[in-house]
Structure formats: structure tokens, C-alpha cells
Amino acid sequence: MLITADDLADLMVSQPRPRILDVRWRLDRPDGRPAYVDGHIPGAVYVDLDAELAEHGAPTDGRHPLPPVEKLQAAARRWGLHGDDTVVVYDDLGSMSAARAWWLLADAGVDIRILDGGLQAWTRSGRPLESGIVVPAAGSVVLTTGRLARASIDEAAALGTEGLLIDVRAAERYRGEVEPIDPRAGHIPGALNLPTTGNIAADGRFLSPDVIRARVVAAGIAPGAGVGVYCGSGVTAAHAFAALSIAGFAPRLYAGSWSQWSNHPDRPVAVGAAP
Template sequence: MTHLITAAQLAHEIEEVVVLDVRWALTTANTPAGREDYDAGHVPGAFFVDLDRELAAPAGEGGRHPLPDPAVVEALLRRAGITEHSRVVVYDAKESYAAARAWWVLRWVGVSDVRVLDGGYAAWVSAGLPISTEEPLDRHGDIVVRAGQLPTLDATAAAALARDGVLLDARAVERYAGETEPIDPVPGHVPGAVNSPTTEWVTADGTFRRDLAEHWAQVRAGREGPVGVYCGSGVTAAHHVLALAELGVDAVLYPGSWSEWIRDPRRPVATGRTPG
């Protein structure tokens, strides 16, 4: 089963699904990122989702984007009228980085039928489909979430997986290598982790590349064992989990990611462009 949906498919099913707009940018994390874009135009009937406030808890010991309070996610789902049996489509501006976080969080709390609009809002607009500036009314749903429906890694499990399996670091190679670190106070990577930049899993138009299997084979390079993924704060790593799910690979997210790993100075840090 694919976890993706095209703009044309969404247009055909628009009356049968709940649509969530998760446009977001890391550089505007202290404001309702994406809200202005949503107000300017969105897929008709879509509900706006604030990633920083509804798909993550406040920054702290768990990193910059810890897993959200289930009650907050429940309130979001109820606002959109989502039940555990609803068919849900999520999208962001283009590359599906933020949408993948929504896809993961909703499945984590028990919503099983969630798909991502491949190519995001850009694909919808490019297809010449209608847009709206009207915000739907609160649907007052009554869903009860069940957090923990997907497995996660903590720092200890991530370290073990880097030794005994395949732990992917989804950040840009310069950050992985410790050559630059524009966000977190400590540069480098989890020792043994394999760099796999998120940007390399999508094409120029923001859609997932069609040769995902071949790309995965190159990234994995013959390594065996279970697969886990982390990034800076657990957002773009979910994009890897989504891409691998398309291939039938059950990758596990390390939600705290690098921003949580470095909070304990006893944890080792590696630098350089090889797993180390």
C-alpha cells in the first residue's frame, strides 16, 4: 500500500477525506509558521496544523521537537473531525518534510489511514486545481487517541542500532560531518550513523524520487539489520521513515534526534564524512 497520493487523486477523493495543511519552516519556528501561506490559499476544506504547537511538545530535555502531548494531538484531530477510521491526507509546501512528521504522529496516536500529498501544495497548484481562503469550522470530533502505536528509539537504542544495525542521519552532510552547525550547540553525529541527506530522497519538484529502491541500496551499501533514523530534531527524519515505508522497510524514528543526543555530555560525538 502506498502512503502517497497525487494531486489528481486527491482532487478525485476530496469529499471523502480529511485534509490537513502542515506548511512549516524551521526558520520561523517561533511564530505560527505557515499560517500566512494557509490564509493566502490552501486546498479546499483543509485544516491548518501548527507543527511546533500541535505536532511537537515545547523544546527541552527531549530535544527541539519532542513528541507532542497526546492530548494536544487529540484536540487537533477532534477539531478536524478525524476518527481512527478516517482517511486523512496531509501536505506541506512542497517536499513533504513537515507533512511526513504529521503522517508519523497521526499513525503514532492510532490513525492508520494517512497519506501524504506527493509534491505538496506546489503540486496541487501546478495541476491547476482550485484553492480556497476559507477556513473550515471546528467539527467537534470525539476521537480518543492511543499514543505509542509506532515504535521509537531513545538515545540508548539509537547508539545500539548504530553498532548493530543501520542508523541513518538525515541532515546535510556538512552538519553530519561537524563542519558546520547552524542550529544546535554541538556539531557532529552519532558514532556509527550513516549520512543520508533528506534532500537526496526527493526530486526538484518536491516529489519522491522514482528510483527509491536503487537509492536505498546505495545508502545502505550492504549493511544489514534493523533501520532507525534521526535528524536535528525529529522532523525531517520522519521523511525517511515515510520513504522507506514506500519500500516496505519498517524504519524506526529517534524523535529526540541530535538535539536530544547532545544534551548529555557523556554521549560520544563523531565528526567527519564517514560513519566513524
């Protein structure tokens, strides 16, 4: 699932070369293209998370529903992907947005890795960036989805009842003290709070599997258990999915996440520090 900057550099001088995708996105700066143009890993193609890695429908679907496979395949071909490619994704935010691309493409059968530590790991290794825009020749990849586990809104509710649902947002949003985006504050009843920012070290790399596993077990979840994950809109939940997979759990992604749940008035909301 992960690749180091050194291993990526080795792959880049081999044949066939890996396809590299730059997935810079964040809530306060959703358009990462200007930063990409200023400097990116040589050969990397920019991926627009909002436009290419999400569908846009009614508020009751959430802010970043998973795109249909036809839309994802068309985007992947624009990125120049072919069926036998090895793909590496990265961002500059601890893999929080790159993990969304990883999840979608892994679910669709692509051989894909996350650059552990992201762009910072590449630059810390002393390797150069290039500027401008990379426009690859069209790819021919054929995608079929369904390889990774997901949860519907009803299944997320059931996982909460069973104590097997993790809310990976910041603690203050989980407690319902603040809600900057969605219509209601709080969390899905029964969900535990384990912010996915706690799964990475200060340098943006994922913590070791043992450390992540201990963190989840300390929250009351048995080692290797099946567990659902959600966030605000389904983006950083993919990061938690990756971390839990690394640690040996069997995660399920509730992609609608809080943005979907909170737009359904019939769904109950819990507030405070307790599940």
C-alpha cells in the first residue's frame, strides 16, 4: 500500500515507469492546481479531487459521494493510465487527500501505492521538482469496482449500535462543539472518535502497524475486527481506511459520512465526548 521516496525514485528510472498522480486538496484550499504548477514530482499528473474523485448530487448524498465507475474510468484515462501500470499517489497533507485516490483506484483493480510522507518526503530526500503542467497521452485502463468494503448509511447506523464505527474527524466536531460546514453538529450514535491525524507522525508518514493497532485496541475495538469509518465528507475516511488496513483491521468505508448523515433529519445525532 505504501512506497518510500527512495523506492519511487528507483521505479522512475526503470521500465515501465510508474504513473504518478498529484492529489493536492484541502478544505480551505480545494484547488491544488496552482501549487502543482509551481512544483511537483517529475512526470506527475494533477488530479482534481472535487471534479474527478467525487460525484455531486443532492445534499442527502453527502458532499463527496463516490463517483460512478464510468466517470472514474474517463478520468483515469485522462491521467494516462493503462491496465498494467503501477500508480503512485501523493499530496502535501499527510496523504489525507491522496488516500481518496488510492481507495477509489484500489477498489477498481489498479496496482496503486501511496507515497508515504507525500511531497515533503520527496523533497526531504533531496530530489528535484518540476513546474508546469503534465498532459499525458490518453490511457486505455478498464475499471471495475467492488474490491474494497463499503457501508451504506443504514449499515453505518448498525455498526454504531455494535460499537464498531469510528468517526475520524477532529474531536471538537465529533463532540458537536463546532460544525463549520454541515447542517447539524455532533456524531453518529455509538461511533468512537479516533481522528485519523493520529495515525501519522510529525513528518506525515503513517505510524507503524503496531502503533496504529494499539491505538485502535485502546479505544475498545478487538484486534483485526471489522469496523466502519467515516469523516466529514468521505475524503479523510479513506485515509483512516488505509491506516486500519495497514494495522490488520477489516475496515468499511461509509463514504457519505457526516455530510450525508446530517442532511437526513430523521437520523439521530449524538453530542458530547461519549459515543
